[in-house]
Amino acid sequence: MLLIQCPACGVEAEETEFAPGGEAHILRPEPGCSDADFAMYLFERKNPRAVHYERWRHAFGCGKWFHMARHTHTLEIFGVYAADAPEPPQEIKDRIAERTAS
Amino acid sequence: MSRLASGGALIDRDTAISFSFDGKKFRGVKGDTLASALLANGVKLVNRSYKYHRPRGLVTSGPEEPNALVNLGSGNRHEPNIRMTQIELFDGLEATSQNRWPSLRADVGVLNAAASRLYPAGFYYKTFIHPRAAWKHVFEPMIRRIAGLGRAPTEADPDTYEHQYAFCDTLIAGGGPAGLLAARRAGEAGERVMLVEQTERWGGRLLVDDDAEIEGKSARDWIAEQVAALEAMDNVVMRLRTCCSAAFDHGYALLYERRGDHTIPTGPRHRLWRVRAKQIVGATGMIERPIPFYGNDFPGVMLASAVRDYVKLWGVAPGQDTVVYTTNDDGYRTALALHEAGCRVAAILDSRADPVGMLVEQAKAVGLIVMPSTGIGKVMGSKDGVREVQTVPLDKGDDVELGKRLQCDCIAMAGGWSPVVHLYSHSGGKVVWDTAQAMYRPDPENPPRDRFGEPYVRLVGGATGALTTHDVLASAAGEGAGVPVHCAAEQPASPVWFTPSHGxxxxxxxxxxxxxxxxxxxxxxxxxxxxxxxxxxxxxxxxxxxxxxxxxxxxxxxxxxxxxxxxxAMADVGTTTFRPPYTPISMGVIAGQEKGLLFKPVRQTALHDWHAGQGAEFEPVGDWRRPYRYQKGSEARAHSITREIKRVREAVGLLDASTLGKIIVRGPDAGKFLDLMYTNMMSSLKPGKCRYGLMCNDNGFLMDDGVVARLDEQTFLCHTTSGGSDRVHAWMEEWLQTEWFDLKVLTANVTEQWSQFAVAGPNARALLERMEGDIDFAGLPFMGFADGTLNGMPVRVFRISFSGELSYELATPTSYAVSLWEALLGAGDDLGVGPYGTEALHVLRAEKGFIVIGDETDGTVTPHDVGMSWAVSKKKEDFIGKRAMERSDLTRAGRKQLVGLLTEDPKFVLPDGAHALSADGKRAIGHVTSTYHSPTIKRSIAMALIEGGVDRMGETLEIGIDRKTTVKAVIASPVFYDKEGARQNV
Amino acid sequence: MSDLSLARAALDVTPPPDLGAQVEALSSRGMVAIRGDLADAGFAAALKAATGCDVPGVRRSTEAGECRVLWMSTDEVMIFCEWSAAPGVVASFMEKAGDAHVLALDVSDARAVFRVSGEKAWRVLAKGAPVDLERFGVGEVRRTRIATVATGIVRTGDDSFEVFCFRSFAAYMWDWLCVGAGAESLSDL
CATH class of the missing domain: 1.10.10.1100 (BFD-like [2Fe-2S]-binding domain)
Known part of the structure; x- marks a missing residue:
């Protein structure tokens, strides 16, 4: 069972306090977008055996959404960051590069 | 009796304990396990094997015991499949053998054994495939009868169980020498330590193999010193009878504490510790391996280490005449222990060609016979145990003439040691095959890794493959100072995977x-x-x-x-993965204290007790319990419902609608935000007014509905469905936090702050006007609301209707709920006031064709499908679901649409979910979503989603009832009563 | 206040015998939920005016007189006060906050509050809350779950905790706490 640190309230808590929200950084298309773009938004999700950027909510805790970079196989957590970040912060990208280099 | 005249480190010979096995009374002594006590009483046959029903005896002295499973306890405390070797004896203990019929000694299933040639590997797969139906009705019941394990209990478990969350820096599993030393080191370093041991004693194998001298002390003194030092440390928690059952990801471990198994329990019988540890140290030791030889399963064939345990810990001789069959030095320790206890050792058969070393010399010195390169070729015995063995040379091939016959009543097998690597394996660590020592060791290159990618499970002592006390303590000392140990060196082993026999x-x-x-x-x-x-x-x-x-x-x-x-090669074959738990844990401890009354939280409104006192039959709505109907006297269910419906249509009824979700949405952008959340326009709502709103997900499908009231320019109160409040509140927060975080909007879920009642029926206004207060009920327009007081209690009154009648909803802070409710009921006896339940509510709304989210919708239904296009804004540039509703599948002709159904036979009420059939009867073209008997129009009514339904008014459909029966129903408007809405506008 | 005592009576319950920790329902507790920008000076001033308390740090609480302010989230605090004082706290906060983008609501009736006290009080809560309560400071606040119920916990003293949950779960939580506080089960913890 994962141990997750919520970046909003700082609590380090077990997975049962959190609710997963699926893949992160999916942009909601504009109202006039094409069917293909909209279908992509609704249905297309990654399912890698690798680092995955995902959304979580501290559901039983402070109630805040946040992002997490997690390896879906080793379960290594490379970092958590704010829900309004458009992409992972550089330090998390660097850590991932360093940790997955070998 | 097999109890030795002296010895037995764990027992108190002066305290007798009586117990029963298979109904027969026995006596043991304090400190015995059920296993040692039965052995002491000369009982060798303890079970029948699962498949062939062969007679079996004890093989081990610990948790790895495969044979000696018993039913423990009786009546509601009966529990199957418990290992005798782990049952501490207490007065009055009752155990029965299992997997035998009619009795252990005369077992009918033994016929299986005679036919064992017919039961090869894969027998079940090969035999019971066809015919399919026979499996359920013939084969499975038969197999269960003759080949089952223990009996499942039939009564509710009277014992209690609980969980306990705990946190530590280092969790140490195993209280043997390695565990004690690792705990001492961690404790001295100031770490927060938990040390657990599955048995009732500290010291592990050091209590048996006590010839080592550690730090200048005897093994026994050294153990006592460690325990005393650890007990004195505030930062160390020690628990006996507590097994580390599992190690999971990110340092999560489960400890299974058997708190009340060695006695009649007071308080919880078992406790499950849910531990989060930064480091887990597995000081889990080793398990000895049996040796495969012909007849190695007769009662009396045991692990050599177990024979030694029984002699030295419990003062019991498993045999008076023992053949030791060993592949390593350890068998000699058993032979010497038996010899010292005064038991005959017939011979030591050693797989090694040239056994040497201190232990071999000691054995020879006391006159024991050592036979090199020799194994057991055959065992002769019966259900009463081993009688004789025949030796076989190990260096002449797999099928050879057998050698000497040796009389014996016990065989001690020393097949080498397997490190207990389970905790390493549970959490993703890999093991590697060590050819020299013939064992799987933890692979230091592939440890379990935590969330930082760092190793967090470490094995020490025997679990790493260390064989001598010296090596065990060296591995446990870690980087700290080692411990001086004097002990015998271990000579190389020569493993035997298969012992030759003949023919x-x-x-x-x-x-x-x-x-x-x-x-x-x-x-x-x-x-x-x-x-x-x-x-x-x-x-x-x-x-x-x-x-x-x-x-x-x-x-x-x-x-x-x-x-x-x-x-x-062994390494190329690989091994299977060990899965948790290490040994089985009780079902009760998994539930913990959340059973019975505490099994699942149930949400109750403030009026719950009032409802219960009025004969309410409750129904679950989400986690809530709502009154389904109120029973008067012995009236039938349908009668209560009809009575309650008539009350609303003809007089005035009260409904506890407190479960409706209530969410405050406030801020300068609140209107803009709600325009995005709802399909219709909310920003144009005037303060003091209400509007019914629909909420869709991004797929364009309905997910919630409710009335929105604008409290002031910046503040809205959004009602949600019962049970939808948490979901909708989370949904709003999700969009605010992850998509539209630039909007200045704050939300709060105030569902439970307010209790809410519907006051519905032609007499509603008359009833409310009898209350003291400052609200102008007559002047309050439909879809308006007002704040004020009633009989001195603060209320907010909404003029809204879900029944089609003149109706108000009163909201009051929950503390006033009972007072207000009782005041309303007390004010209008002559007006016919009384409560109504959720079933009446559903019939009333169905008569009016109002939808219920979850009945008329199922996650694939759009507002257009249910005829609510009027609630979908065409003006708004965006809202959740807008773009999806433009997708081809959501705009195509022929989608299922909400209609009413009137059965040809007005008395026949369609079953919920019944399918409407196409003209050729081959295809379902829709289904019934709500169906009731309407007392108001005195016939059955139903709502249904039917393909292209709106354009098929008047068409007669066949509705499937079961495989053979269909009934006819006509498609009609879903509004069955008061189509003009005249009744609510009075 | 006769209305109040009647209305809140449902929350007044007597604990069963043989408990190893005291469990009581705090039936006269009032609560105010406030959301806004916790870092804003105006917010702090309004909170101070309404309660006498400072804005608490992350997962902490502050106390003054009859009021305790609990940090609930990055943009939310909860005020504990007397039940009858809550409407005044809301009014006073809103008046002082002026046009600021804030939300203040009397939610006294939305939740139930229990006190669990005694040397082993933390052990009772640790039967269902996945929180390190042994290392939980006085004044510290934690939102978590007990069993499957969303719960807030604040340590109000060395041997005293207050636990709050939505009121509809009050009966469940009461029973749960009383079972967990059983003397026999605490005897070896």
Whole structure:
């Protein structure tokens, strides 16, 4: 069972306090977008055996959404960051590069 | 009696304990396990094997025991499949053997054994495939009867259980020498430590193999010193009878504490510790391996270490005349222990060609016979145990003439040691095969890794493969200072995976690997021949290691046989993964204290007790319990419902609608935000007014509905469905936090702050006007609301209707709920006031064609499908669901649409969910979503989603009732009553 | 206040015998939920005016007189006060906050509050809350779950905790706490 640190309230808590929200950084298309773009938004999700950027909510805790970079196989957590970040912060990208280099 | 005249480190000979096994009374002594006490009483036969019903005795002295499973306790405290070796004896203990019928000594299932040639590996798969139906009705019941494990209990468990969350820096599993030293080191370093031991004693094998001198002290004194030092440390928690059952990701571990198994429990019987540890240290020791030889399963064939344990810990001789069969030095320790206890050792058979070393010399010095390069070729015995063995040379091939006959009543097998690597394996660590020592060790290159990618499970002591006390303590000391130890060196072993025999006996059909599942060497060889070459396939085909002991004794021997048959190296065959729990844990402890009353939280409104006092029958709505109807006297259910419906249509009824979700949405952008959340326009709502709103998800499908009130320019109150409040509140927060975080909007879920009642019926206004207060009920327009007081209690009154009648909803802070409710009921006896439940509510709304989210919708239904296009804004640039509703599938003709159905027979009420059939009867074209008898229009009514339904008004459909029956129903408007809405506008 | 005592009576319950920790329902507790920008000076001033308390740090609480302010989230605090004082706290906060983008609501009736006290009080809560309560400071606040119920916990003293949950779960939580506080089960913890 994962141990997750919520970046909003700082609590380090077990997975049962959190609710997963699926893949992160999916942009909601504009109202006039094409069917293909909209279908992509609704249905297309990654399912890698690798680092995955995902959304979580501290559901039983402070109630805040946040992002997490997690390896879906080793379960290594490379970092958590704010829900309004458009992409992972550089330090998390660097850590991932360093940790997955070998 | 087999109790020795002296010895037995754990027992108190002066305190007798009485117990029963299979109804027969026995006496043991304090400190005994059920196993040692039965051995002391000369009981050798303890069980019948699972498949062949062969007589079986004790093999081990610990948690790895495969044979000695019993039913423990009786009546509501009966529990099956408990290992005798782990049952501490207490006065009045009752145990019965299992897997035998009619009795242990005369077992009918033994016929299976006679026919064992017919039960090869994969027998079940091959035999019971056809005919399919026979499995359920013939084969399975028969197999269960004769081959089952223990009896499942039939009564509710009277004991209690609980969980306890705990946190530590270092969790140490195992209280032997390695665990004690690791705990001491961690404790001294100031770490927060938990040290757990599955038995009732500290010291592990050091209590038995006590010849080492540690830090200048005897083993026993050293243990006592460590325990005393640890007990004095505030930062160290120590628990006996607590097994580390599992190690999971990110340092999560489960500890199974058997708090009340050694006595009649007071308080929880078992406790499950849910631990989060930064580091887990497995000081879990080793398990000795049996040796596969012909007839190695007769009662009296035991692990050499177990024979030694019984002699030295419990003062019991498992045999008076023992043959030791060893592949290493350890067998000699057993032989010497027996000899010192005054028991005869017939011979020591050693697989090694030239056994040397201190222990060998000691054995020879006391006159014990050592036979090098010799094994047991055959065992002669019966259900009463071993009688005789015949030796076999180990260096002349697999099928050879047998040698000497040796009389004996016990065989001690020392097949080498397997480190207990389970905790390492549970959490993703890998193991590697050590050819020199013939064992799987933890692979230091592939440890379990935590969330930072760092190793967090470390094995120490015997669990790493360390064989001597010196090596065990050296590994546990870690980087700290070592501990000076004097002990005997260990000579190299010579493992035996298969002992030769003669003729048919050499085929391996009675060379048992897995005692519990009756898997033999021949089975593994057959699996390999039939192509089940992967270790995982061979396991499942033969069921090797799949019993409750999970292959603690059998796996490695089995994999070695597989490797040998395939002509591969052991390392290339690989091993299966150990899964948690290490030993079985009770069902009760998994539930903890959340059983019975506490099984699941149930949400109650403030009026719950009032409802219950008025005969309410409750129904679950989400986690809530709502009154379904109120029973008067002995009236039938339908009668109550009709009575309550008539009350609303003809007088005035009260409904507890407190479960409706209520969410405050406030801020300068609140209107803009709600325009995005709802399909209709909310920003144009005037303060003081209400609007019914629909909420869709981004797929364009309905997910919630409710009335929105604008409290002031910046503040809205959004009602949600019952049970939808948490979901909708989370949904709003999700969009605010992750998509539209630039909007200045704050939300709060105030569902439970307010209790809410519907006051509905033609007399509603008259009733409310009798209350003291400042609200102008007559002047309050439909879809308006007002704040004020009623009989001095603060209320907010909404003029809204879900029944089609003149109706108000009153909201009051929950503390006033009971007072207000009772005041309303007390004010209008002559007006016919009374409560109504949720079933009446549903019929009332169905008569009016109002939808219920979850009845008329199922996650694939749009507002257009249910005829609510009027609530979908065309003006708004965006809202959740807008773009989706433009997708081709959501705009195509022929989608299912909400209609009413009137059955040809007005008395017939359609079943919920019944399917409407196409003209040719071959296809379902829709289904019934709500269906009731309407007392108002005195006939059945139903709502349904039917393909293209709106354009098929008047068409008659066949509705399938069951495989053979259909009934006719006509498509009609879903509004069955008061189509003009005249009744609510008075 | 006769209305109040009647209305809140449902929350007044007597604990069963043989408990190893005291459990009581705090039936006269009032609560105010406030959301806004916790870092804003105006917010702090309004909170101070309404309660006498400072804005608490992350997962902490502050106390003054009859009021305790609990940090609930990055943009939310909860005020504990007397039940009858809550409407005044809301009014006073809103008046002082002026046009600021804030939300203040009397939610006294939305939740139930229990006190669990005694040397082993933390052990009672640790039967269902996945929180390190042994290392939980006085004044510290934690939102978590007990069993499957969303719960807030604040340590109000060395041996005293207050636990709050939505009121509809009050009966469940009461029973749960009383079972967990059983003397026999705490005897070896």
């Amino acid at each position: 048919k006996a050499a085929l391996g059909g009675k060379h048992f690997l897995d005692y519990q599942n009756d898997v033999t060497v021949a089975d593994i060889r057959l699996a390999a021949r039939e192509g089940f070459e992967s270790v995982e396939h061979a396991k499942r085909y033969t069921t090797l290691g799949m019993a409750t002991d999970q292959g603690k004794l059998s796996n490695i021997n089995g994999h070695a046989i597989l490797a040998d048959t395939l002509g591969k």
